Amino acid sequence: xxxTNINQNSFxxxxxxxxxxxxxxxxxxxxxxxxxxxxxxxxxxxxxxGNIKLKKEEIQSAIEDYNKAIELNPDNPIYYVSRVLAKIxxxxxxxxxxxxxxRAIALNPSLPEAHFLxxxxxxxVGFYESALQDFDIAxxxxxxxxEIFYFKGLAMGKCNQFSPEDRIDAFKRAEDEGxxxxxxxxxxxxxxxxxxxxxxxxxxxxxxxxxxxDFSEAYRLAMQIHIKYGEPDKARELADFMNLHREKKRKKRxxxxxxxxxx
Numbered sequence: 702x703x704x705t706n707i708n709q710n711s712f713x714x715x716x717x718x719x720x721x722x723x724x725x726x727x728x729x730x731x732x733x734x735x736x737x738x739x740x741x742x743x744x745x746x747x748x749x750x751g752n753i754k755l756k757k758e759e760i761q762s763a764i765e766d767y768n769k770a771i772e773l774n775p776d777n778p779i780y781y782v783s784r785v786l787a788k789i790x791x792x793x794x795x796x797x798x799x800x801x802x803x804r805a806i807a808l809n810p811s812l813p814e815a816h817f818l819x820x821x822x823x824x825x826v827g828f829y830e831s832a833l834q835d836f837d838i839a840x841x842x843x844x845x846x847x848e849i850f851y852f853k854g855l856a857m858g859k860c861n862q863f864s865p866e867d868r869i870d871a872f873k874r875a876e877d878e879g880x881x882x883x884x885x886x887x888x889x890x891x892x893x894x895x896x897x898x899x900x901x902x903x904x905x906x907x908x909x910x911x912x913x914x915d916f917s918e919a920y921r922l923a924m925q926i927h928i929k930y931g932e933p934d935k936a937r938e939l940a941d942f943m944n945l946h947r948e949k950k951r952k953k954r955x956x957x958x959x960x961x962x963x964x
Contacts, residue, residue, distance in 0.1 A: 713732055713736065716729075716732055717729045717732050717733065717749060720732070721752075721753060721756070726753050726756065726757060729749075729753055730750065730753055733746050733749055733750045733753075734750075737750075742773055743773075744769075744770045744771075744773035744774035744777070744780070745770070745774075747766045747767070747769040747770040747773070748766065748767065748770040748777075748779075748780055748783065750766045751763040751764070751765075751766030751767045751770065751783060751784075751787070752783065754766060755783070755786065755787055755790075758790075760787050760790050760791050761791065763787045764784060764787045764788065764791070767780055767783055767784035767787060768784070771784065776808060777808075778804070778805035778806070778808040778809040778812050778815065779805075779812075781801040781802065781804050781805040781808075781815075782801075782802070782805050782812065782814050782815050782818065784801055785798045785801045785802055785805075785818055786818070788801075789818075795822055795825070795826055798818075798822055799819060799822055799823075802815050802818055802819040802822070803819075806819070811842055812842075813838075813839040813842040813843065813844030814839075814844070816835040816836075816838045816839040816842070816844075817835065817836065817839040817844060817846075817848075817849055819835045820832040820833070820834075820835030820836045820839065820849075820852065820856075821852060823835065824852055824855065824856050827859075829856045829859040829860050830860060832852070832856045833853060833856050833857070833860070836849050836852060836853045836856070837853075845874075845878065846878055846880075847874075847875040847876070847877075847878035847879050847880025848875070848880055849875075850871045850872070850874040850875035850878060850880070851871075851872065851875040851880050851882060851885055853871045854868045854869075854871035854872045854875065854885070854888065855884075855888070857871060858888070865892040865895060865896055866896075868888075868889075868892055869889055869892050869893070872885050872888065872889045872892075873889075881912060882912070883908075883909040883910075883912040883913035883916050883919065884909075885909075886905040886906070886908040886909040886912070886919075887905070887906065887909040887916065887918060887919050887922070889905045890902040890903075890904075890905035890906045890909065890919070890922055891922070893905060894922070894926070899926055899929070899930070902922070902926060903923060903926045903927075906919050906920075906922045906923040906926065907919075907923060910923065914942075914946045915943075915946045915947065915950055917943060917947075920939055920940070920942075920943040923936075923939055924936040924939050924940060927939065
């Protein structure tokens with residue numbers, strides 16, 4: 702009889718993980734399908750199949766597998782977190798996502814991923830203080846990732862009790878952890894400009910442009926600083942560069958004519 706144990710440290714679990722890491726989803730799916738045929742109530746098999754479908758961007762089918770995994774084993778918090786990740790990708794209702802994360806945290810309060818995701822959703826719906834609480838819990842649990850510091854810096858900007866220095870520090874921690882976003886550098890540039898750190902603001906504006914060459918607000922901020930410095934030529938040069946990228950972007954949206962259909 703087939704041993705249907707597919708936990709990470711089992712033989713079949715290791716084979717599945719090895720196949721997924723190599724990008725051989727077909728082999729991994731074949732093993733999982735065999736397990737399900739021999740044990741149709743193996744919750745972890747449906748969970749792993751959902752993970753592979755998520756990687757293949759078969760989102761709705763992945764959600765169905767997560768649903769089945771939770772139906773068979775409603776006490777595994779990771780299943781709920783994975784279902785939320787899939788639901789976020791299809792823009793499902795945020796209440797459903799929060800309910801799943803509340804359940805995951807009730808099952809395991811020390812799951813940093815659940816706190817981070819709940820914080821992100823709270824941030825998106827405007828519950829900034831709740832978001833900050835969850836971000837801080839995730840950090841205390843050791844999940845010191847750049848995206849947490851980034852969203853923490855954004856959420857701080859929506860609350861009155863934080864100084865520009867606090868937000869700059871959060872964005873700096875995000876950058877130190879390898880997180881690079883044009884919005885991060887743009888937001889930090891605005892903060893530095895308000896604090897009179899003009900040179901640092903200009904540097905961050907250029908870093909935002911480097912990542913996103915069509916980021917109009919970053920161009921305008923850099924041009925404003927150049928004009929303040931008495932450098933109108935550099936401001937005009939930036940304006941020309943911005944217009945060039947706008948034109949390139951516009952041309953990409955214009956469909957090419959099919960000359961074969963011209964009578």
